[in-house]
Amino acid sequence: MKDKILLVHGSGGRLAHELVEKSFLKALDNPLLAKLDDSAVFELRGRLAFTTDSYVVSPIFFPGGDIGKLAVCGTVNDLAMSGAKPLYLSLSLIIEEGLPKSELNVIVDSIHKAAEEAGVEIVTGDTKVVHRGSADKLFINTAGIGIIPDGVDISGSNARPGDKVLLNGPIGDHGIAVVSQREGLSFSTQLESDCAPLGGLVADMLAASANIHCLRDPTRGGLATTLNELASQSKVGIRIEEEKIPVREQVLGACEMLGFDPLYVANEGKLVALVPAKDAEAVLKAMRRNRYGEEATIIGEVVAEGKGRVVMKTILGTSRIVDMLTGDPLPRIC
């Protein structure tokens, strides 16, 4: 049992300390964390962005990432979508007893790598271990703080008619990569999750134009749900063109098999930007120069008509409403 996480590892006693030191401090080493005080104490000046998210993905390892990478990227991206430069993260783990230590180490290592790439530090944390069955292997919560540069004002309610809708690449990779690994549905695909920290991409975009109106990452609920949220928050209509939305052939194939619509499939490394038309080309160019925006494209525009609605021009030239996601997409019968 030496190689597994036991209830006692979350007890606060000697074994718990050992776990923190061996598994976390070693990998995530930074001066603020190393102090091991009850809180991380630091100074920040300016407009702060503060966010939190919990990660319960199953399975915890999937092509292109794992729950650790996801827990860093997800929170980093939420900060970035406010235009903030992500700085510090908290990391809280709820572990189901019996999780192999080797798996935990791999996850902590990918937390470290993702944090390093995103330029953030994990400055405070917590570990709890629960009885078998009380959690599904591992749940992670992260919270994050970032600073919003002067002159940047990004909000879901800022879209204006005439804005262009920019997307940084093909949709649906994450959702399909995860589903392909689910118990009972293993199908082989070379597809990898797009899970990535987007702070750098946002910084590049803001350097091209500080006038970006809205930024949002289309995670659960997919592109369709994100666009609906923006249309409704900003009280505008959004028109998109099906032909311009990039989707990989493998994602299309898996969606057909499962009865999903790629517009509703989750992403973890995508963002939608609503940008005034005059700045759109400059922002697009900046996106394409970044490794996470090479396939960036303009997929539509914001209009005054049809407030709160997203309308898509189909490949047949007809138009249809694109609604929000309802429930969880369930695979169909035939």
Place this chain on the structure above:
Amino acid sequence: MKYITEFRRPDLAEKLLSQIKRRSRSQARIMEFCGGHTVTIFRYGIRQALPANLEMVSGPGCPICVTANADLDKAIALARTPGVIIATFGDMLRVPGSRSSLQEVMAEGADVRMVYSTMDALQIAEETPDKSVVFLGIGFETTAPTIAASILQAGDRGIGNYYVLSMHKLCPPVIRAILDSGEVNLQGLICPGHVCAVIGSDPWESVASKYGIPCVVSGFEPLDVLQSVSMLVDQIESGESRVEIAYRRGVQPGGNRQALKLMEQVFEPCPAQWRGMGEVPDSGLRLREEYRRFDAEHAFDIAPGPAYEPKGCICGDILRGVKTPAECRLFGKTCTPEHPVGPCMVSSEGSCSAHYLYGGDVEG
């Protein structure tokens, strides 16, 4: 060859559409039997793109939608039975029965597992020998052969705790029942591609010859549907009624012999209850005598209590093609995908769900 993008090519779609517009003269009502086709038609706005003289109506081809509440209640009652694990396709979870849904009994502690194939259900049975695993056998001729195969495997592997609640339905008998009722006047039928991959196109011959209705077996991509409509228009305009296959890459006239053989070996036709249509003779499948030990209806004492339909729900009329979702006074008001009253709003292939998600008024 790319099997998806090739069948979504805008230039070819435009060609097919202009062909249809050029040739179609008479007023005609075409039924797409299958819910999968309904989704394609709505997702790509095909109704708007067709000339005004062509009217598309949705048919009964959504397996969950046509399952009678009495059958759903049996599944839910089984889920509540101690020691029973229900294995089911995902679509079933949210469908309301007379009093509850599988999703609700799950929250109360019932062991309901979503599976993607019958073989997964069999595996659960093998791994949990102290429980009874009941697979909800729902679907048309498309799913029946795989369920037959799972029963044969259970026999071969000596798995004694695997059962099937057979609620299977057969497509050709129900379309004949709808046509016999005289309620719907059809000039063309788009036949279900996946079902025909199993049964072939031959079983539709009687629809074409006896009722004089042109039939075309279609695939599920927008170009498939447009090509099928175009072929139907050609038949309608020339006064013919034949069975044609537009879905050549999936369907042979005689179907899939091996799948049919499996089905035949394990199941026999029986009368079945259809939502909105009542009992249709020889339109269901039950396990043959020699496989009865796998039949959940025989193995368990299921007493779900009387079934009743939700008040005001017209799913039955919609499934017969007699009414459209817009004519339902619950549609979009008390019945939405978040709070479905009837099954046609639950299933991703249900016509109310397709109307709700894709069919809204774009202008205004």
